[in-house]
Amino acid sequence: xxxxxxxxxxxxxxxxxxxxxxxxxxxxxxxxxxxxxxxxxxxxxxxxxxxxxxxxxxxxxxxxxxxxxxxxxxxxxxxxxxxxxxxxxxxxxxxxxxxxxxxxxxxxxxxxxxxxxxxxxxxxxxxxxxxxxxxxxxx
Numbered sequence: 001x002x003x004x005x006x007x008x009x010x011x012x013x014x015x016x017x018x019x020x021x022x023x024x025x026x027x028x029x030x031x032x033x034x035x036x037x038x039x040x041x042x043x044x045x046x047x048x049x050x051x052x053x054x055x056x057x058x059x060x061x062x063x064x065x066x067x068x069x070x071x072x073x074x075x076x077x078x079x080x081x082x083x084x085x086x087x088x089x090x091x092x093x094x095x096x097x098x099x100x101x102x103x104x105x106x107x108x109x110x111x112x113x114x115x116x117x118x119x120x121x122x123x124x125x126x127x128x129x130x131x132x133x134x135x136x137x138x139x
Contacts, residue, residue, distance in 0.1 A: 009034060009046040012070050019074065019115055020081055029084050032077070042080070044073055075119055082111040099136040101127075 006014075013032045020030045033043035036056045045052040047066070051073045055063040065076070086108035090100045105127045113120025 007046070008049060008070070009044065009051075012044065012051065012073060015070065016074055016077055019078060023081050023085055025081060025084050025088075029081055042077070075122065078112065078115055078119070079108075079123060082108045082115075085111060097138060099138050101131075102136055102138070
C-alpha cells in the first residue's frame with residue numbers, strides 16, 4: 001500500500017504508537033482513540049485535514065481543541081503519558097514536606113525533551129506559568 005493513501009488519522013495513530021511504546025504504563029494510558037469513550041479520555045477526530053482533540057465524559061463534551069496539527073496532537077497525548085509516568089515516579093518516591101511537583105515537573109520535562117527537545121521547552125514554560133499561579137509548597 002502506498003503511504004500517501006493512508007488516512008491522516010491512521011498515520012497519526014502509527015506515529016503516536018511508535019513514540020509511546022517506550023513508556024511502561026497501562027495500555028489504557030497509551031490508547032489512541034478515534035471515537036468518543038465518554039470516560040474522560042481524549043479521542044482524536046479528523047476535520048478537513050486538521051485534527052480535533054476532544055474529551056468527553058458521561059455523554060458530555062468537556063473540551064475540544066480544533067484545527068490542530070499532527071504535532072500538536074502528539075504533544076497533547078504524550079504530555080498525558082509522560083505526566084502519568086512522572087507522577088507515578090513521584091508517588092513511589094515521595095518525600096514528606098516536599099511539593100511533589102518539584103520532582104514530577106522536571107522529570108516530565110526531561111521525558112518530553114527526550115521525545116522532542118521543543119516539547120520539553122514548551123512543557124517547561126507551561127509548568128513555569130502553573131508555578132507562578134501556584135508556587136511550590138514545601139514544609
